[in-house]
Amino acid sequence: MENMICEDNVILRIHQLHKHFGSLQVLKGIDLEVHKGEVVAVIGPSGSGKSTMLRCLNRLEIIDGGSIEIKGEFLASENEVGRATYASTAKARELLSCMGMVFQQFNLFPHMTVLENLLEAPIQVKKRNKDEILPEVEELLRKVGLFDKRDAYPSRLSGGQQQRVAIARALAMKPDIMLFDEPTSALDPELTGEVLKTMRALALEHMTMVVVTHEMAFAREAANRVIFMADGNIIEQGAPQPFFAAPKEERTIAFLKNML
Amino acid sequence: MEKLMETVLLMLEGTQITLEIFFITLIMALPLGLMASLARISQLKPLSLLMEFYIWIMRGTPLMLQLLFVYFALPMIGIRLPDIAAALLSFTLNYAAYFAEIFRAGIQSIDRGQYEAAKTLGMTYGQTMRRIVIPQMIRRVLPPISNETINLVKDTSLVYILAMNDLLRVARTIVQREFDMTPFMVAAVFYLAMTFVLTWIFKKLEAHYGKYDM
Numbered sequence A: 001m002e003n004m005i006c007e008d009n010v011i012l013r014i015h016q017l018h019k020h021f022g023s024l025q026v027l028k029g030i031d032l033e034v035h036k037g038e039v040v041a042v043i044g045p046s047g048s049g050k051s052t053m054l055r056c057l058n059r060l061e062i063i064d065g066g067s068i069e070i071k072g073e074f075l076a077s078e079n080e081v082g083r084a085t086y087a088s089t090a091k092a093r094e095l096l097s098c099m100g101m102v103f104q105q106f107n108l109f110p111h112m113t114v115l116e117n118l119l120e121a122p123i124q125v126k127k128r129n130k131d132e133i134l135p136e137v138e139e140l141l142r143k144v145g146l147f148d149k150r151d152a153y154p155s156r157l158s159g160g161q162q163q164r165v166a167i168a169r170a171l172a173m174k175p176d177i178m179l180f181d182e183p184t185s186a187l188d189p190e191l192t193g194e195v196l197k198t199m200r201a202l203a204l205e206h207m208t209m210v211v212v213t214h215e216m217a218f219a220r221e222a223a224n225r226v227i228f229m230a231d232g233n234i235i236e237q238g239a240p241q242p243f244f245a246a247p248k249e250e251r252t253i254a255f256l257k258n259m260l
Numbered sequence B: 001m002e003k004l005m006e007t008v009l010l011m012l013e014g015t016q017i018t019l020e021i022f023f024i025t026l027i028m029a030l031p032l033g034l035m036a037s038l039a040r041i042s043q044l045k046p047l048s049l050l051m052e053f054y055i056w057i058m059r060g061t062p063l064m065l066q067l068l069f070v071y072f073a074l075p076m077i078g079i080r081l082p083d084i085a086a087a088l089l090s091f092t093l094n095y096a097a098y099f100a101e102i103f104r105a106g107i108q109s110i111d112r113g114q115y116e117a118a119k120t121l122g123m124t125y126g127q128t129m130r131r132i133v134i135p136q137m138i139r140r141v142l143p144p145i146s147n148e149t150i151n152l153v154k155d156t157s158l159v160y161i162l163a164m165n166d167l168l169r170v171a172r173t174i175v176q177r178e179f180d181m182t183p184f185m186v187a188a189v190f191y192l193a194m195t196f197v198l199t200w201i202f203k204k205l206e207a208h209y210g211k212y213d214m
Helices: A002-008 A050-057 A089-096 A114-124 A130-143 A159-171 A189-204 A216-222 A240-245 A250-259 B002-040 B045-060 B063-077 B083-108 B112-120 B125-162 B167-178 B182-209
Strands: A010-021 A024-035 A039-043 A065-070 A073-078 A084-086 A099-102 A177-181 A208-212 A225-230 A233-238
Touching: A010 A050, A010 A208, A024 A050, A024 A065, A024 A208, A024 A233, A039 A050, A039 A216, A050 A177, A050 A208, A065 A084, A073 A089, A099 A159, A099 B112, A114 A130, A114 A159, A114 B125, A130 A159, A159 A177, A159 A189, A189 A208, A189 A216, A216 A240, A225 A240, A225 A250, A233 A240, A233 A250, B002 B045, B002 B083, B002 B125, B002 B167, B002 B182, B045 B083, B063 B083, B063 B125, B083 B125, B112 B125, B125 B167, B125 B182, B167 B182
Parallel strands: A039 A208, A039 A225, A099 A177, A177 A208
Antiparallel strands: A010 A024, A010 A065, A065 A073, A073 A084, A225 A233
């Protein structure tokens, strides 16, 4: 089983994912495979369930039915009656450690400097010592262009800078997959560019990325695959060129018409 | 003038008792309050309910009654505490309950995104609380904690009921003996001095913990 997955390079696989909040069915059976090195852009109207799907992947939301497979192992698997059951806490923690998450609201730790934000998880979670990881972490800060801000508190940074720190913080844990939940939606338009640039650079390094976004230009230029979601379902997906040039489904056409 | 000096010296002795109760109560009630607040927000329903009950009792009855209970009622079931211990026990239990509610409010005011960020970075609940939530909470609760702390300075005067010679009781004794109101004035000045120092300390603490937002 594991070999087979390595062969076809699927790093993330979800099957018949169901999620509801009370009586509201938010995800109605999502199937999705993400390959190693792939950049998947998820687009769709608000309320379509795209953020919820992303949050299900790293267990910020508990799924009701279906399965989630990370690197060939089940985070959540489906039992006989279609209910999802989760792996043990230790196993889940291990599987989730290969995913990094970037939030719409950045969620930096405000009481820590930029550098401390990046050092926190490697030291606390991976029990690395500070001197050992400092060079790596400083390298990450250089990469996102914020080395000179390493001793600043997040409140001193612009939204775009905060989001780049948040990306670096997630990367400091050396994830195999990066999840982005509308990373530019809380930013002023003139600040989205610097964040998208950082994400493009990451894509060029073949980081596996799942990006929920409203940035059509990013989806078109940086993604390998675009997924359109509406009403808790995946309506249409494909490579960006054909997807944007000739969408097939009516809902996709209507949505794209509105966006562009 | 000589008489005033004598009065002040006697009252300084009373202040010792006052300060002793104040500091020991504070040192014990703050950590106890923090633990109680964590228990109160725990997912374990029985633990949470138990804390709710404890806080209700402590906030719902007068501190004076609690003092009398510990001092006079506990000996009936065989627990006899020395004066100072009885006072400290009541004060600590009472103040821990108030602190617990302040801490709980502070913890619950921390944005959910902080927990989510910590979780996606692989931090455990304990690490999240210790490293992320509680340090931010401390800053937010400093003003109400400062309030309670100043209350505590003044509440220490309740120990007169256990015949302990704190600042106010010493003052009253001298007033009744000498028919002179000066000791009351001196006591007021002493209390004001103590709260002045506290206010100053909390101002410094707020500046220290607030350095990260602007």
